[in-house]
Amino acid sequence: MSETRHHESDSQLSVRLCATEKDLEETRALFSAIFDFGPFPMWISDHKGTCLRINEALRRTWGVEDQDVIGKYNMFDDPVVKEQGFSPLLNRVFDDGESVTLRIEYDPVQFNQLTGAHREVKSVIEATISPQKNSLGEVISAIVLHKDLTPHQLMEEAKEKAITLMKQAQKREAVGLLVAGVAHEINQPLTYIRAVLECNLHDLTQQEIDLRVLGEECREAVKQVDRISCIIRHLRLFGRVETLSFREVVLDEILDSTLILVGHLLQANHITLKRDLQENLPCILCDPLRLEQVLINLFQNAVSALDTVEDKQIAITAVARDDLLILCFNDNGTGVRPDLQGRIFDPFVTTKKVGQGMGLGLSIVYGIIKEHDGDIQYYAEKQGSTFVITLPLKRAPNTPPES
Ligand SMILES: Nc1ncnc2c1ncn2[C@@H]1O[C@H](COP(=O)(O)OP(=O)(O)O)[C@@H](O)[C@H]1O
Numbered sequence: 001m002s003e004t005r006h007h008e009s010d011s012q013l014s015v016r017l018c019a020t021e022k023d024l025e026e027t028r029a030l031f032s033a034i035f036d037f038g039p040f041p042m043w044i045s046d047h048k049g050t051c052l053r054i055n056e057a058l059r060r061t062w063g064v065e066d067q068d069v070i071g072k073y074n075m076f077d078d079p080v081v082k083e084q085g086f087s088p089l090l091n092r093v094f095d096d097g098e099s100v101t102l103r104i105e106y107d108p109v110q111f112n113q114l115t116g117a118h119r120e121v122k123s124v125i126e127a128t129i130s131p132q133k134n135s136l137g138e139v140i141s142a143i144v145l146h147k148d149l150t151p152h153q154l155m156e157e158a159k160e161k162a163i164t165l166m167k168q169a170q171k172r173e174a175v176g177l178l179v180a181g182v183a184h185e186i187n188q189p190l191t192y193i194r195a196v197l198e199c200n201l202h203d204l205t206q207q208e209i210d211l212r213v214l215g216e217e218c219r220e221a222v223k224q225v226d227r228i229s230c231i232i233r234h235l236r237l238f239g240r241v242e243t244l245s246f247r248e249v250v251l252d253e254i255l256d257s258t259l260i261l262v263g264h265l266l267q268a269n270h271i272t273l274k275r276d277l278q279e280n281l282p283c284i285l286c287d288p289l290r291l292e293q294v295l296i297n298l299f300q301n302a303v304s305a306l307d308t309v310e311d312k313q314i315a316i317t318a319v320a321r322d323d324l325l326i327l328c329f330n331d332n333g334t335g336v337r338p339d340l341q342g343r344i345f346d347p348f349v350t351t352k353k354v355g356q357g358m359g360l361g362l363s364i365v366y367g368i369i370k371e372h373d374g375d376i377q378y379y380a381e382k383q384g385s386t387f388v389i390t391l392p393l394k395r396a397p398n399t400p401p402e403s
C-alpha cells in the first residue's frame, strides 16, 4: 500500500486530497445538522469547560442567547455545580477523559437567572458530558447533552404525595372500622364507674357507707379510668402521622396493643383467638405501631372472611428460627378468591363493597414488612388462609449482620 502511495503522481495525490476534504466537509455538515437541529439541548465546551457553541434546542428550551453564554459560561464556575459537589466529577472528564452524567437540581431563582426562563418549581437537569480527544489522547473539548427531568421529577413527587395520602387514608379507614368496638371498650368501664359512683352516693345519703367496700370500689374505678386513658392514648398515637421509629420490642407487647383495638371486634363476631407465641421470644427491632397496623389489617380481613363461617377461629403462632421470627396468622374463613391469590398484595385489589375496604390493606402490610427487611407470603388452606411473616430478630433494617 505504502509502495503504491510512493508512486502516486501529484495529480493523483491532489484528487485524493480533494476527496478527503469533501468527506471532511460532509462529516462536518452532518455533525452540524445533528448538533444544531437535534431535539436535545446540547453545547460544546473548550478543554477548560468554557462554552464555545450551543445548539438550537438549548436556545429554544432554555431561552439562552449566544452572547449570554459563549465564552462566558464555564461549568466549573457554575455556583450550583460547585454547591452540589460535582467539581471532582468534571475533573474526571477533562483530566481522565471519562464521560460522566450529573443530575443537577436548580431552585427556580437559580434556574431562571441562568436561563431567562420563568419557572416556579425546582428544575432537575441531567447533563451528560463526553470528552473529545485529539490523536495524542488529550481532551480538547467536551460535548454536554442536557435532559430536562423536571416533568418526570414533578410526576414522581406527585406520586409520592399521593402514596403518602393513600397510606394515611388506609390507616384512618382501618381505625374507622374499629371505632364501634373501641367506643364499646370505653363505654364498658365508664358504665362501671358510673354505677360505683351512684351506688356510693346512695350509701352516703343513707349514711350506710362501708369504708372497706368503698376503698375496693375506688381502686377498681381507678383501674378502669387507667384502661380508658390507655385506649385513648393508643388511639391518638395510632392516628398520628409518624415517621419510622424503630425500637426493640417483644411480639407479645405488639399483639396486646393490637387487641386493645380489635379485641371487641373479635368478641362481637364470636371469633375464638388461639394465641401460641413461643415463650421468651427474642425482641424484634421494629416500629411497633407499624407492626400493629399490619396485625390490625390481617385481623380485619380475617373477620370479614369469617363472616359466613360457623366455628370462627383465628390462630396466631410465632417461633424464632436462627435469626428470624416466623409469625403465622391463620383463619378458617372462606380463603382468598383463587383468581386474586397472585395479586392480593397489589393495591386496589378488593372484593369488598364501597365503604368496607379500598383494597389497600395488604399492599400497605407488604410495604411495612419490606421496610422491616422482612417478607410476607400467603398460603391458601383447605379451609381458610395463612399469612406467614418473617422478620429479622433484633437487627436494624438494611444493616448487614454483625460478623
Ligand atoms: N384472610 C383473608 N381471607 C380471605 N380473603 C382475604 C383475606 N385477606 C385478604 N383477602 C382478600 O384480599 C382482598 C384485599 O385485601 P386488602 O388489601 O386488605 O383490601 P380490602 O380489605 O380493603 O379489600 C380482600 O378484599 C379479600 O378479597
Ligand SMILES: [Mg+2]
Pocket (backbone or CB within 6 Å): 297, 300, 301, 357, 361, 362
Ligand atoms: Mg383489608
